Amino acid sequence: MALRGIWFDGKTSMPQGVVLSMDDTGCVSVIHAEDQSLILRAPFADIRVTSRVGNTPRYMYFPNGEKCETRDHQVIDQWLQQLRPSLLNSLAHQLETHTYFVALTLVLVVAFAWAMTFHGLPAATRYIAFKLPQSVMDRAASETLQLLDKTHFHPTQLDEKTRARLMAHFAPALSQNKNLNLKVSFRGGGVIGANAFALPDGTMIFTDEIVHLAKNDDELLAVLAHEIGHVKYRHAIRAAIQGSVISFGVAMLTGDLSAASNLLAGLPVLITTMSYSRNFEREADDNSLLFLDANHVARHHFVDLMERLTYTAECKALMSDSEFSKYETDKRVAELAKLPAEIAKNSKEGDGSEFILRIEAAHKEACDKLIAEHKNGFFDAKVMGYFSSHPETKERTQKFKKDADLSEK
Amino acid sequence: MSNPQFEVVLKGVLAGFDPQQAQADFAALFSLDTDKAALMFAAARTVLKKGIDKETADKYVARLATIGVEAVAEAIAVAEMPLSLVPIESSEPAVENVPSEPAVIIPKPISFVKKTTEFNSSTSESSTPDSDSFKKQRHQFLFTGSGWEYFKIWIVNLLLTIITLGIYSAWAKVRNKQYFYGNTHMAEATFEYTANPVKILIGRIVAFVIYLGAVTSGHLSPIISIVFSLLLLVFLPWIIVSSLRFNARHSSYRNIPFRFSGTVVGALTTFIGWPLLGILSLGLLFPFVWKKQAQYITNNHSYGGEPFTFDVHVKEYYKMLLILIGATVVFFVAFALLIGGTAVFASLGKEGGFDPSAFIAMIPMMIAYIAFYFALGAYVVVTMANIHWNNTKLQNHQFESNWSVLSYLGLIVINTLGILLTLGLFIPFAKVRAAAYKANHTALIVQGDLDGFIAQNLENSNAVGEGVHDIFDIDISL
Numbered sequence: 066m067a068l069r070g071i072w073f074d075g076k077t078s079m080p081q082g083v084v085l086s087m088d089d090t091g092c093v094s095v096i097h098a099e100d101q102s103l104i105l106r107a108p109f110a111d112i113r114v115t116s117r118v119g120n121t122p123r124y125m126y127f128p129n130g131e132k133c134e135t136r137d138h139q140v141i142d143q144w145l146q147q148l149r150p151s152l153l154n155s156l157a158h159q160l161e162t163h164t165y166f167v168a169l170t171l172v173l174v175v176a177f178a179w180a181m182t183f184h185g186l187p188a189a190t191r192y193i194a195f196k197l198p199q200s201v202m203d204r205a206a207s208e209t210l211q212l213l214d215k216t217h218f219h220p221t222q223l224d225e226k227t228r229a230r231l232m233a234h235f236a237p238a239l240s241q242n243k244n245l246n247l248k249v250s251f252r253g254g255g256v257i258g259a260n261a262f263a264l265p266d267g268t269m270i271f272t273d274e275i276v277h278l279a280k281n282d283d284e285l286l287a288v289l290a291h292e293i294g295h296v297k298y299r300h301a302i303r304a305a306i307q308g309s310v311i312s313f314g315v316a317m318l319t320g321d322l323s324a325a326s327n328l329l330a331g332l333p334v335l336i337t338t339m340s341y342s343r344n345f346e347r348e349a350d351d352n353s354l355l356f357l358d359a360n361h362v363a364r365h366h367f368v369d370l371m372e373r374l375t376y377t378a379e380c381k382a383l384m385s386d387s388e389f390s391k392y393e394t395d396k397r398v399a400e401l402a403k404l405p406a407e408i409a410k411n412s413k414e415g416d417g418s419e420f421i422l423r424i425e426a427a428h429k430e431a432c433d434k435l436i437a438e439h440k441n442g443f444f445d446a447k448v449m450g451y452f453s454s455h456p457e458t459k460e461r462t463q464k465f466k467k468d469a470d471l472s473e474k
Numbered sequence: 475m476s477n478p479q480f481e482v483v484l485k486g487v488l489a490g491f492d493p494q495q496a497q498a499d500f501a502a503l504f505s506l507d508t509d510k511a512a513l514m515f516a517a518a519r520t521v522l523k524k525g526i527d528k529e530t531a532d533k534y535v536a537r538l539a540t541i542g543v544e545a546v547a548e549a550i551a552v553a554e555m556p557l558s559l560v561p562i563e564s565s566e567p568a569v570e571n572v573p574s575e576p577a578v579i580i581p582k583p584i585s586f587v588k589k590t591t592e593f594n595s596s597t598s599e600s601s602t603p604d605s606d607s608f609k610k611q612r613h614q615f616l617f618t619g620s621g622w623e624y625f626k627i628w629i630v631n632l633l634l635t636i637i638t639l640g641i642y643s644a645w646a647k648v649r650n651k652q653y654f655y656g657n658t659h660m661a662e663a664t665f666e667y668t669a670n671p672v673k674i675l676i677g678r679i680v681a682f683v684i685y686l687g688a689v690t691s692g693h694l695s696p697i698i699s700i701v702f703s704l705l706l707l708v709f710l711p712w713i714i715v716s717s718l719r720f721n722a723r724h725s726s727y728r729n730i731p732f733r734f735s736g737t738v739v740g741a742l743t744t745f746i747g748w749p750l751l752g753i754l755s756l757g758l759l760f761p762f763v764w765k766k767q768a769q770y771i772t773n774n775h776s777y778g779g780e781p782f783t784f785d786v787h788v789k790e791y792y793k794m795l796l797i798l799i800g801a802t803v804v805f806f807v808a809f810a811l812l813i814g815g816t817a818v819f820a821s822l823g824k825e826g827g828f829d830p831s832a833f834i835a836m837i838p839m840m841i842a843y844i845a846f847y848f849a850l851g852a853y854v855v856v857t858m859a860n861i862h863w864n865n866t867k868l869q870n871h872q873f874e875s876n877w878s879v880l881s882y883l884g885l886i887v888i889n890t891l892g893i894l895l896t897l898g899l900f901i902p903f904a905k906v907r908a909a910a911y912k913a914n915h916t917a918l919i920v921q922g923d924l925d926g927f928i929a930q931n932l933e934n935s936n937a938v939g940e941g942v943h944d945i946f947d948i949d950i951s952l
Contacts, residue, residue, distance in 0.1 A: 115666075119653050119656075167630065174629055177636055
């Protein structure tokens, strides 16, 4: 049984066509393909054969560094089988060419990637996050707050009285979680608008806008309990770790490709991190729920504020800029008009507040109309949901409503 | 010189193919009877086609390779060697029959049947022994890998890497690399990646420890993390150099390894000094940076003791820079004029939560922007590659590349979409497509032959640098 190949002596780059044959003693003869002269004889045991990779050529290395490049895989495999039977030698290639094994591998790899992304990584991160010292949280938080203060926030416009009232209302909730170093702070939200944030070190920020939006202090208390959940479960640091691991993984997987492909590699990363974020929100919601029940605060407060927040945000997004600012100025004018009425105290219903109600009603009507128009838009909430950092309000409030029904029964 | 003429010379049957079958296919392709075809194969030198341009000649060569027939495109040196126009040794009539049938080949799409081929040396070199060390032969790079075949290797590699908690990744790397090296053919031989997986594993373990150190130090103390980053910056040139050295040392062609002999100081000036200068000059000196970097990488590589040489007038890079700036300005002006209104509308929507209508309004903008980004990226990659290869020599053998923006754009768009839509499962296909593109658009114009390179003593190289390089994924785009 002979094998054809190209011979390179390892000293020069000159190629030479050769025929290799093996005798009964396991000795390989290298014969010049043209003049049939013998170039070399060597025992097969001294020849190193590279393992097979797809259909790329095999290389046989002879004791003095000569190399034979050949594609006669069958012959070479037969020789190996005869004289150097080893499972490891050809295992990788056998697995790679076995259709069922490859199919199984595909299933396993996809399942593994899915399990790691949605279970393994979050679980590992949770474990690590709770092991980290407080100093890590503090540093991360102070940098974030400084940045936000510079770019988005303004100093708060709330008066001393309001703030003191809220702090007093929050006090029991804060003292229940003494070990978390909780701290509440107020800021003008700017473009962020009505919202509340939790920083990893336990600082929680309420914007002036959300305080205005709330109809009573229990609504804000429900939000506070939600934010405490973020701090308690170290969501910020977990999000950071999970996000960086996912981007690292994607970079490793696609690293070899041209730069252009990397642009869109960010998309799956975004979708995954957003899914993590939604899970964190759910966890924080659960915290709020537990707190409200334990402290006998009605659950609807959370639902009310959440629905109002969503409605306002949707409204603002759908309304053109001029419409919205007109509403804002109208309302401000009305509020100013309301002031003297309040000072006059108890003198029936002030004209101002009636005016506000009228404006709000008109605004609501316009908003409802817009929202109804956009209800069946091209982008179904389902699709957009994957890019969203929070679960749908409907889903979130459902939990509060459903469990409330149960507890009442 | 402006329009060089080429001829396609029949060399024989590629190893691994059945000569009978190859000759039969050849006869069928050229509509010849088998006797005539056999005669042509028996002749010492048969010119299949002459007086054609390089591109057409390459198409012939590639098409013939798919049926197992080896042919080379040879430049006809009009001035010095008018004699080579006439095949001296073989003047059988069959030669004249073939060129009259170009229609047989050209209309067929040059589809690379991904059969693996091996160039048979025994038939090739004896053809014109007397005439020349001047004789130019164009050797096209050829890539014979297939997407499916590589997909299987890739996915099994992934699984084994997962099962062994990353240990197999070193073996996976060698198999991945060997798949691409072994499927790249040039002038009768393939390339080989000869690194030892155990060495790579050690390098990776060291790199991983360093990486862990870097990551955790960042969380523990700002000072340690600054010290760490500084150390990394200092070691960066060393990492680049040892990675290049390791890779060259373990890349071999015709049983002779490549070699990289750049110094750390050289890397320092090229990859830190020059870019700093480029930034300080507000980008004006960037063409010099690109040239210096290409020069550092190329000129420090050698094969069989012969250095590669790269030299080009810097104005080529300036031309690219001007076109880049021009295109960007034109695009953004057009962008602002055409869709400026939409942009304002959309940015308002973003303020309060997520708004689907604003998102829809942004879609054409995003598409235009991504299209521009891709086109510009493709232009840069293609121009850089062409400048680089068209001015690179090994001894007096000249590299040649003819990447084109449009075809490259098609490649990366399909690759990107494929990877996105399959959540990464298209990656192996994308890599194979990219490798095939590079090979199909690169050639080596050989003066005489490539047989005279002499192996040098091997130096030792460091796998740690390679491992660190892998982990931190430092891109040295050449």
